[in-house]
Amino acid sequence: MMVVAAVLLALGVARRASMMREEGGEAPLEVGEPRRPHSVLLVTVDTLRADRLGLHGHVRDTSPWLDAFAERATVFENATTPRSKTTPAIASMLTGLYPHHHGVRTLYQPLPPERVTLAEILDAAGYETTAFVSNFVLRSDFSGFERGFDLYDDRLPTREPNRPVFERTAKETCDAVRDWISAGPRTPFFVWIHLIDPHGPYLPPRRVFEPTSSRPLPEGTIPEYQDTGSDDLEDYVARYDGEIRHADEEIGALFTDLSRAGFLEDAVFLFTADHGEGFGEHGEWFEHGADVFEPCARIPFVLRVPGGRGAGTRVRAPVSLVDVVPTILDALGLRTNLRFDGVSLLPMLERPDDGEGVRYLEKENELRAVRSSDRKVVATLDRGRVARIDRFDLRSDPGETNPLPAAGDPLWERLESLLRQYAARSFDADLLAGSLLRENASRLDPETASALRALGYLGR
Numbered sequence: 001m002m003v004v005a006a007v008l009l010a011l012g013v014a015r016r017a018s019m020m021r022e023e024g025g026e027a028p029l030e031v032g033e034p035r036r037p038h039s040v041l042l043v044t045v046d047t048l049r050a051d052r053l054g055l056h057g058h059v060r061d062t063s064p065w066l067d068a069f070a071e072r073a074t075v076f077e078n079a080t081t082p083r084s085k086t087t088p089a090i091a092s093m094l095t096g097l098y099p100h101h102h103g104v105r106t107l108y109q110p111l112p113p114e115r116v117t118l119a120e121i122l123d124a125a126g127y128e129t130t131a132f133v134s135n136f137v138l139r140s141d142f143s144g145f146e147r148g149f150d151l152y153d154d155r156l157p158t159r160e161p162n163r164p165v166f167e168r169t170a171k172e173t174c175d176a177v178r179d180w181i182s183a184g185p186r187t188p189f190f191v192w193i194h195l196i197d198p199h200g201p202y203l204p205p206r207r208v209f210e211p212t213s214s215r216p217l218p219e220g221t222i223p224e225y226q227d228t229g230s231d232d233l234e235d236y237v238a239r240y241d242g243e244i245r246h247a248d249e250e251i252g253a254l255f256t257d258l259s260r261a262g263f264l265e266d267a268v269f270l271f272t273a274d275h276g277e278g279f280g281e282h283g284e285w286f287e288h289g290a291d292v293f294e295p296c297a298r299i300p301f302v303l304r305v306p307g308g309r310g311a312g313t314r315v316r317a318p319v320s321l322v323d324v325v326p327t328i329l330d331a332l333g334l335r336t337n338l339r340f341d342g343v344s345l346l347p348m349l350e351r352p353d354d355g356e357g358v359r360y361l362e363k364e365n366e367l368r369a370v371r372s373s374d375r376k377v378v379a380t381l382d383r384g385r386v387a388r389i390d391r392f393d394l395r396s397d398p399g400e401t402n403p404l405p406a407a408g409d410p411l412w413e414r415l416e417s418l419l420r421q422y423a424a425r426s427f428d429a430d431l432l433a434g435s436l437l438r439e440n441a442s443r444l445d446p447e448t449a450s451a452l453r454a455l456g457y458l459g460r
Contacts, residue, residue, distance in 0.1 A: 027337060029116055031124040035333025038306055039267040040122070040190040041258075042324070044093070045247055046086065046135055047199040047288060048273035050079070050298045052244055060209055062244040065252030066271065070302050073269070074310040074349050076319045078373050079301030080359055084275035085289045086137050089321060090194075093272070094118050094145060096325035096340030098360055100426035105364065107137050110144035118325045119148030119190065121336055128189040132176050134168040134196040136160075151180070161201055162225040169205070170195045170250040177254055181261055195250070198243030200226045200277075200286055208242035211235050221285040236286060237279055266306050268331045270324065273299040281399065292361040292369040292378060293400050303345065305331050310349025316373045317352070319345055320359040358415060360422050368423040370415050376400065377415040384427035386420055 050056045054067040055075055081089045082098050083105075091097075091104040094117040099105050103112045111117070119129045130151045138145060139154045146152035153176055156166035168176075173195055180191075197204075200223070211234035222231070230236065251271075258264050276296045278284030288296040301319055303310070322342030329336065330344035341360075361369040368379045368386075374395045380388040390403035391412055406412070 029120065029124060030337040031121055032335040034125050034188070036306075036331065037126075037188045038332060039188045039263060040127075040328055040332070041264075041267055041269045042190070042192045042328075043251060043269075043271045044090070044192070044194045045198070045244075045251075045271075045273050045300075046194065046196045047275065047277045048244065048247075048300060049276035049295060050273075050300045051295075052241060053300055055302070056300070058241075060241050062209075062241045063248045065248050065255075066300075066302065069255075069271075069304070072308075072311050073302050073304035074313045074315060076301040076303070076315045076317075076345070076348075078316055078318045078371070079272065079299050079320065080297045080318065080361055080371055081273070081275045081299050081321055082360060083289075083362055084292075084296035086135055086274045087143055089274040090138065090143070090145065091115075093274070093321040093324045096322050096338075096342045098322055098341045098426070099362060101341060108142050110142065111147075113144070113147070116338055117145065117148050118328065119145075119192070121148070121325075121329065121334070121338070122190045123148045123150070125332075125334055126188075128186045129191075130180060130185065130189065131192040131194075132173050132180075133192075133194040134170070134173045135194060135199070136165040136167060138194060153180075160225075161203060162227065167196050167199075170197045170247045171205075174250045174254040178257060181258065181263070187263075193254075195247050197247040198240050198277075200240075201228060202226070202236055202239035202243055202286075203228065204239060204242035204246045206242075206246075207239075208245045209238040211238045217280075217285070221280070223286055226286045233280065240277070240279075268306065268328060269304045270328070271300060271302040272321065272324070274321075275299060290363065292363050292367045294394070294398070297361050297369075297371075303327065303349075305346070305349070309346075313349055313352050315345075315348045315352040317348060318357060318359040318371050318373055322359075358418055360426075362422075362426055365427060368419060368426065370419045370422065372411075372415065375411065375415060377412070377419050379419050379423050381423060381427070384423075386423055389416055389419070391416075 052058050053063045054061060055070045082092045083089055085107055087107045087109060088099045088104045091102045091111050092099060095102045095115050102115050123129045129149045131149045132153045136156060140146035140152055156168050158167055158169060160167050177193060211232065213234050215233040217231050217233050275288050276298055277288050278295050281295045282291050282293050284290050320342060323345050326340045326342050327345045330346050358370045358372050361371065366381055368381065370377055376392045376394055378390045379386045392400045392403060
């Protein structure tokens, strides 16, 4: 298979001026000595809605291990992804930048080489850096995320049902981590583990939950790759919940092994997701990426730092994947010359009410949004110009179905002003013409093009 990343780079898809370095050019990366050289474990679960976890009030017992762990950690209740597609979201998580700064706006678009990642920073600080990924789009030849990792394990042995792409189950991925541990990694280390469960099709290894009711799906709403032969919404949701339970069990078993090996006592641990999933809300059925609303945008975010700091704390202030890098660097006492869109969340561990602010979300060139802890403002764009503004009170309208009229409220006005600023600076003329990949499909080899069509990214 052709290396898609090289093709896209050659076509100029990833051209962007650096926004990470100090003003005035590409200064060499500068990294100090970590004052607190803890090991770091970063776990991400693909397509995981926050509201399907017990720690966020879900009635099914989908996440017993994570729920128990969260009681000894800090739970950020209003965490969002900047973009509900895997590659841009993970790029934000690894760089601390919003998509319009790191330059990755779609799947199969590699991270530009001038963007520095968390792995590169920690590698420069003397860490052993390792990643285990399970999603096809995170392969090194598609993403560019391997930079800075001593080991980037993207072996995908299992063909996904209904599509000609490959993945790795949660058990296979966790077993690969165990093999790495048995080889005796040096410390401090940074390990990133990405599980693709519960990304569709929702086919847990065993049936855990049964639907308690039935809701027939509207005709034509089931994506081809998601089709399990059922036409019942509740059956699909029960299967999705079962996938979450399976991932939770595998992560829990892995962390038991890590604890026995002595790797957790003095480690920073962060659990999150790249994005959520739609169950028909706002017209998105068993997919993600088409909007900026809570089912796809809101994600879990659980942080534990050594010493019990912030244990049992719940933070309502909005946070984002762009906060991952500055938070981890702050926990390690590690300084760099880089600038980030995100901020360290450590001050919120003791003062959870002091961190109110806003976080930014986007959907290609069509939607932009800013979110506070209980308000969201959504802009619909027309060729880069704001055509409409919708305001949602997330306390009284968590489903975001009843936009409020303009009321002259200073907070709403501030959110709208910030939203217009983001919309103006994040517009991408390349995306306006259509998918970057679709425009260059004729340059891809037949096998790669076929796989991308099967995934729905090139059209048929």
